[in-house]
Amino acid sequence: MTITTFKPDTAAQLADSVQWALSNGEPLEVLGTGTKRRLGRPVQAAYALDLSGMSGVVAYEPEELVLTVRAGTPLADVLPMLAERRQHFAFEPQDLGPLYGLPAGGGTVGGMLAAGLTGPRRIQAGSARDHFLGVEGVSGRGEIYKGGGKVVKNVTGYDMPKLMAGSMGTLTAMTEVTLKVLPAPEDVRTLVLVGKDDAEAVRALTAALQSPHEVSGAAHLPAGVAARSGVAARLGGAATCIRLEGFGPSVAARVAALTEELGADAVLERDESLALWREIRDVAFFVQPAERLVWKLSVPPSEGPRVAAAIRETAEADLYFDWGGGLLWVAAEPGDADIRDCLDGTGGHATLIRAPDDVRASVPVYHPQPEPLAALAARVKESFDPKRLLNPGRLYAGV
Amino acid sequence: MKMPTPDAGIISRRREIVERLRAIVPGEGVIVDEDELRAYECDGLTAYRQPPLVVVLPSTTAQVSQVLKACKEMGVKVVPRGAGTSLSGGALPLADGILLGLGKFNRILEIDYDNRCVVAQPGVTNLGISNAVAHKGFYYAPDPSSQIACTIGGNIAENSGGVHCLKYGLTTNNVLGVEMVLMDGTILRLGGRHLEAGGYDLMGIVTGSEGLLGVVTEVTVRILKKPATARAVLLGFPTNEQAGDCVAAIIAAGIIPGGMEMMDKPAIHAAEDFVHANYPLDVEALLIVELDGPPAEVDYLIGTVEAIAKDKGAVYARVSNSEEERLVFWAGRKAAFPAVGRISPDYYCMDGTIPRKKLPLVLQRMRELSEKHGLRVANVFHAGDGNLHPLILYDANNPGELERAEEFGNDILRLCVDVGGVLTGEHGVGVEKRDLMTHQFAEADLKQQQRLKCAFDPDGLLNPGKVFPELHRCAELGRLHVSGNKLPFPDIPRF
Numbered sequence: 001m002t003i004t005t006f007k008p009d010t011a012a013q014l015a016d017s018v019q020w021a022l023s024n025g026e027p028l029e030v031l032g033t034g035t036k037r038r039l040g041r042p043v044q045a046a047y048a049l050d051l052s053g054m055s056g057v058v059a060y061e062p063e064e065l066v067l068t069v070r071a072g073t074p075l076a077d078v079l080p081m082l083a084e085r086r087q088h089f090a091f092e093p094q095d096l097g098p099l100y101g102l103p104a105g106g107g108t109v110g111g112m113l114a115a116g117l118t119g120p121r122r123i124q125a126g127s128a129r130d131h132f133l134g135v136e137g138v139s140g141r142g143e144i145y146k147g148g149g150k151v152v153k154n155v156t157g158y159d160m161p162k163l164m165a166g167s168m169g170t171l172t173a174m175t176e177v178t179l180k181v182l183p184a185p186e187d188v189r190t191l192v193l194v195g196k197d198d199a200e201a202v203r204a205l206t207a208a209l210q211s212p213h214e215v216s217g218a219a220h221l222p223a224g225v226a227a228r229s230g231v232a233a234r235l236g237g238a239a240t241c242i243r244l245e246g247f248g249p250s251v252a253a254r255v256a257a258l259t260e261e262l263g264a265d266a267v268l269e270r271d272e273s274l275a276l277w278r279e280i281r282d283v284a285f286f287v288q289p290a291e292r293l294v295w296k297l298s299v300p301p302s303e304g305p306r307v308a309a310a311i312r313e314t315a316e317a318d319l320y321f322d323w324g325g326g327l328l329w330v331a332a333e334p335g336d337a338d339i340r341d342c343l344d345g346t347g348g349h350a351t352l353i354r355a356p357d358d359v360r361a362s363v364p365v366y367h368p369q370p371e372p373l374a375a376l377a378a379r380v381k382e383s384f385d386p387k388r389l390l391n392p393g394r395l396y397a398g399v
Numbered sequence: 400m401k402m403p404t405p406d407a408g409i410i411s412r413r414r415e416i417v418e419r420l421r422a423i424v425p426g427e428g429v430i431v432d433e434d435e436l437r438a439y440e441c442d443g444l445t446a447y448r449q450p451p452l453v454v455v456l457p458s459t460t461a462q463v464s465q466v467l468k469a470c471k472e473m474g475v476k477v478v479p480r481g482a483g484t485s486l487s488g489g490a491l492p493l494a495d496g497i498l499l500g501l502g503k504f505n506r507i508l509e510i511d512y513d514n515r516c517v518v519a520q521p522g523v524t525n526l527g528i529s530n531a532v533a534h535k536g537f538y539y540a541p542d543p544s545s546q547i548a549c550t551i552g553g554n555i556a557e558n559s560g561g562v563h564c565l566k567y568g569l570t571t572n573n574v575l576g577v578e579m580v581l582m583d584g585t586i587l588r589l590g591g592r593h594l595e596a597g598g599y600d601l602m603g604i605v606t607g608s609e610g611l612l613g614v615v616t617e618v619t620v621r622i623l624k625k626p627a628t629a630r631a632v633l634l635g636f637p638t639n640e641q642a643g644d645c646v647a648a649i650i651a652a653g654i655i656p657g658g659m660e661m662m663d664k665p666a667i668h669a670a671e672d673f674v675h676a677n678y679p680l681d682v683e684a685l686l687i688v689e690l691d692g693p694p695a696e697v698d699y700l701i702g703t704v705e706a707i708a709k710d711k712g713a714v715y716a717r718v719s720n721s722e723e724e725r726l727v728f729w730a731g732r733k734a735a736f737p738a739v740g741r742i743s744p745d746y747y748c749m750d751g752t753i754p755r756k757k758l759p760l761v762l763q764r765m766r767e768l769s770e771k772h773g774l775r776v777a778n779v780f781h782a783g784d785g786n787l788h789p790l791i792l793y794d795a796n797n798p799g800e801l802e803r804a805e806e807f808g809n810d811i812l813r814l815c816v817d818v819g820g821v822l823t824g825e826h827g828v829g830v831e832k833r834d835l836m837t838h839q840f841a842e843a844d845l846k847q848q849q850r851l852k853c854a855f856d857p858d859g860l861l862n863p864g865k866v867f868p869e870l871h872r873c874a875e876l877g878r879l880h881v882s883g884n885k886l887p888f889p890d891i892p893r894f
Contacts, residue, residue, distance in 0.1 A: 145843040151784070155558045156836075157844075158848045163599060250693050253696070348591070373601075376855070383854045386879060387879075
């Protein structure tokens with residue numbers, strides 16, 4: 001429903017736009033290139049803030065492990081630049097474009113951080129918030145401010161970037177961000193165990209993660225999902241996948257050791273490993289059929305199989321496990337029972353990653369919070385954006 | 400250092416406050432005796448001392464909740480405290496405030512190897528967590544040098560680091576969940592045993608908030624399997640610049656060592672005189688590079704690091720060939736602070752972070768400052784992440800020398816900010832660096848941070864006088880200044 005878009009080139013122009021919105025009480029949809037517009041609750045706003053004009057690398061210093069860019073900088077520019085210096089974002093940001101029916105490779109650095117999307121390497125390297133060092137932006141008060149810093153180790157003042165990660169643009173329209181970048185692994189291999197059920201698989205992943213072999217990916221694709229993989233289908237059954245990354249001699253030694261400890265039905269070489277983990281990262285197995293709802297469940301890893309069993313009992317759903325069992329990706333039919341009921345007693349939570357607009361307007365996209373926490377979240381929102389102008393309702397109704 | 404003026408009205412109501420607290424925490428849990436209060440008058444930043452109005456030592460979350468609620472009702476300020484090892488005065492008491500000690504929260508509640516985490520009360524020591532899981536080969540990664548004494552709750556408050564945090568992260572990167580109590584008594588849970596907390600990352604804000612947002616009553620931290628092996632290499636360089644270049648080249652080669660420490664000549668000599676680690680004494684800079692992981696990897700990388708060091712002009716290289724030797728390499732570095740304490744009656748430990756490439760410039764300017772202030776300085780440096788610990792040597796018995804040391808320290812921290820760094824890498828702002836915050840942050844930056852505090856503690860009762868140089872009322876901070884109702888550069892509709 002957006003009818004007018006502001007496209008500022010500078011933080012000062014952006015502040016003017018928000019000041020205008022403040023004096024007119026007009027909410028704003030905050031956008032980079034709009035690749036994640038279908039993530040979160042639909043925003044009701046007649047005006048949009050397009051931040052894609054604020055683009056460009058401010059400083060990239062590989063030896064300092066630090067990158068500063070304007071928030072609207074396309075990932076398509078940044079990722080190859082890092083790769084050229086054999087570095088990367090270690091949290092393995094997801095590319096959900098295809099899941100939303102868009103081409104792969106879109107999106108901006110600011111959008112990546114605001115959505116806080118993190119890939120399989122979460123178990124080893126942390127998530128987007130762990131690599132977000134500094135932020136500058138304009139609050140919903142129309143004020144330019146900064147938080148964090150531009151060095152990798154900093155405890156000066158509150159850690160504002162953490163709060164921006166995953167905030168879906170509801171607190172601040174970011175103008176410049178500083179991230180930690182790390183060396184990209186030289187080599188990668190994947191051990192695959194074939195034919196295990198969910199519980200056996202998570203036990204194997206747990207054993208791998210309890211080993212000193214520095215596992216950087218631990219996923220389980222039940223048979224129906226494995227059959228949809230361009231890599232794992234040929235193995236002919238459920239695929240339990242364990243990724244090892246690092247320097248060549250180290251990867252070779254760890255593959256040998258872990259094969260000895262767990263057994264392995266296949267070891268995928270570099271190219272197949274890269275392709276498989278890209279599929280797992282980007283939820284490629286659930287791109288089609290496009291009308292299915294896609295849920296993301298975060299649970300204690302050991303609870304994964306129990307939650308999966310509960311889902312299978314109540315829904316016509318496909319699912320697979322990442323993060324050693326602690327992350328479930330679920331593709332459900334629109335008429336299926338509430339997936340959230342299956343989380344009871346785990347302390348975990350569920351996010352509705354893909355659904356039509358009308359569903360996302362009625363079913364909570366982000367997990368409902370207990371009252372005191374919801375009240376605190378609302379006060380935090382208010383401290384940045386008292387008139388609720390920035391992406392109102394994107395995260396929670398009324399926030 | 401100016402603290403908020405004590406409220407005489409509160410002090411005069413001490414008896415009533417004590418009675419109210421005794422109704423919540425019975426027996427010895429409320430301390431009023433002057434001599435006993437003195438034990439709490441300072442933390443690791445001993446230059447500042449102030450006995451609190453009362454000390455309360457609750458032992459349950461419900462008691463913490465009731466104490467905070469009662470203090471809010473009475474308008475009494477609260478300073479939380481773990482083991483009191485803060486080097487920035489984070490637990491410095493207030494004359495008109497209660498000191499809330501979490502020392503009785505000293506139990507590990509659960510060890511969950513399947514989910515690779517430990518649930519502990521906040522008064523458990525950092526090392527206590529590692530020790531509890533050591534028999535299974537696990538450990539808790541952040542390892543501040545005070546780890547024998549400092550508590551995990553204090554670690555959350557300060558977002559503590561340690562020598563291994565370049566590779567394994569600070570506290571914030573290793574916490575999965577907390578239970579905390581707000582100033583109004585509300586008990587909240589953030590995160591849990593799952594890897595991704597939902598909603599706003601409030602745990603990320605609470606970690607490192609220096610006790611200004613809430614009181615943590617339970618912690619869930621991630622534990623890791625110990626690396627299969629660790630070896631260290633000692634590298635000596637004729638100049639600080641070459642040592643810095645070597646660090647940059649190691650990282651450019653894609654290597655993130657488990658630890659990478661640098662010492663300058665005064666620090667090397669002090670450490671060697673103290674622990675006899677056999678450090679070379681004819682070099683300007685010494686690097687300890689520790690590589691950990693699978694033996695195949697460590698052997699491979701040791702060779703690579705040695706080659707890089709040679710290329711960058713190292714005149715001394717020694718690789719540890721046993722666990723004993725590795726520990727000896729570290730003994731000097733770990734004893735650097737007490738070693739400096741031996742050559743000077745007092746020392747003042749600073750903690751700024753700089754972009755690493757600025758190291759030669761910063762060390763040069765520090766030598767100039769050393770002459771200006773007439774005080775010696777020794778430097779130890781977490782070289783991998785640019786976190787500098789200058790140790791300023793002084794004698795508190797000489798009138799004016801403490802003030803000079805502080806002024807020297809402030810000059811160093813301003814320098815860190817001026818070259819693109821920050822005031823503190825791991826010790827926190829506390830009272831120590833509070834008044835320097837305006838050098839790093841603009842007024843708008845600080846006010847936004849204080850608005851965030853208002854969301855947690857609208858009356859400003861939790862640990863006031865720390866972190867922020869100027870206290871503002873939340874109502875004042877919340878006021879909106881609206882200008883500009885002209886439509887700015889409307890673009891053509893794009894969607």
